[in-house]
Amino acid sequence: MKMPLLILMTLCALGFLVPGMMKAEAVKDREGAVRGDRSKMENDERWIYNDVEKGFEEARTTGKPLLVVLRCVPCLACMGIDAGILEAKGIESLLDQFVCVRVINANALDLSRFQFDYDLSLSTLFFNADGTIYGRFGSWTHQKDTADRSTAGFRAAMEAALALHRSYPANRDSLAGKQGGPAPFKVPVEIPSLAAKYERELDWQGQVVKSCVHCHQIGDAFRASYRDKGQPIPLDLIYPMPMPETVGLSLSSDQRARVSEVEPGSMAAAAGFKRGDELVTFEGQPLLSVADFAWVLHRAGDSASLEAVVSRDGSHQRLTLLLPQGWRMKSDISRRVGTWPMRAMAGGGLKLEDLNDEDRRKQGIAGDQLALVAMGVGQYGAHGAAKKNGFQKDDILIEVDGFTQRMTESEFIGTLLQKYPGKAQLPAVVLRKGKRVELKLPMQ
Secondary structure, eight states: OOOOHHHHHHHHHHTOOOTTSOOOOOOSOHHHHHHHHHHHHTTOSSEEESOHHHHHHHHHHHOOOEEEEEEOTTOOTTHHHHHHHHHTTTTHHHHTTSEEEEEOOOTTOOTTTOOSOTTOSEEEEEEOTTSOEEEEEEOHHHHHOTTOOOOHHHHHHHHHHHHHHHHTTTTGGGGGGGSOOOOSSSSGGGSHHHHTTOOSSOOTTSOTGGGOOOHHHHHHHHHHHHHHTTOOOOHHHHSOSOOGGGGTEEEOTTSSSBEEEEOTTSHHHHHTOOTTOEEEEETTEEOOSHHHHHHHHHHSOSSEEEEEEEEETTEEEEEEEEEOTTGGGGSOOTTOTTHHHHHHHHHTTEEEEEOOHHHHHHHTOOTTBOOEEEEEEOOSGGGGHHHHTTOOTTOEEEEETTBOBOOOHHHHHHHHHHHOOSOEEEEEEEEETTEEEEEEEEEO
16 A cells, blocks of 8 residues: 555654655655646646635635635645646636635645645635635545546535535525634644744745645644643544544545445434435535535534435435534544654554454454554654553553553544643553563653
């Protein structure tokens, strides 16, 4: 499996990768990639380059809606759909109905306006000229396949955004829930962990890549701001933008919001969702894409009742999705780039995976017992703390400070970051080649 460059870059920076651990495709010349993108795009007839305010000004002048693509250029993740959008094959007429802006860094993003899935290397927000958000687009399908150039889902989102624009402002009330909430900082470079390293503008005269704030660093910095103050990290920052699979739904990546699968016994199944349902609204909000569904979940409480309207067999039906206490911790964050810093916080750099049932039987471990296998152990800095405490690859973590119940790595990280807001050395037990070994799990 190829590792997206955004993740690879982060692992290298955190000292997690060791020689020979992973060989993956990467942009060899990151500076050249960014400068090449600027050279190609800054005078493009369709795209306004790296200037959001100019985009809003043009939207006000033309009456068109605004489309803002946020793209991490050096990263191979989402490279395919980025190329598909820029080539515009089959979507030219749709793009021409928008003011199109391409943003390649997050340094000066207005954080009250740009709230989206920061872990994606390509995201899109659709706006009215007055700043009202019509919706969001982001694809984890493309994030996992760098060669996927399909733009069907993007096309569907654009069509839906244009329909909302034609009905605006009569539909303003239905869009209220899509708007971002108050942000503790105005722009990313005001967040303490970023303020000392970055300026608002890119250093085009120097090392431009080193001057660039990547979107995922926003989430990292928000979490660090809580940790540095010794406060529990809010669950919506540990489990941001939960995917539909968290509640048992899969939505087609090439459609606006069509149900492709419903997991038996899930929250979605209990609500009555069926394969083939077209989601019309979710919590009163018209949906443009899977990202809009994730946004509603992101803003939901730790327990909630959410209303959905689906189109089924030619008629609309109302469904109620009940989210029980702790539902958010079922979100799988193992593949998010933002999880790597949390692995240092919650386990000193261990990358863990729940032991499968067959291997549990071989090891004599009960099905409800904690059993997280150390798939990797960091080597340097904060990610080397577990190694310094004696942890080894293939250790099976079976107890931490009295926690013995089975949980995934994602649940484990959230549990520890909520319970222990500061540094700690937690008593832990691992199985190593069948023998119990007592260690200290470092919380940082």
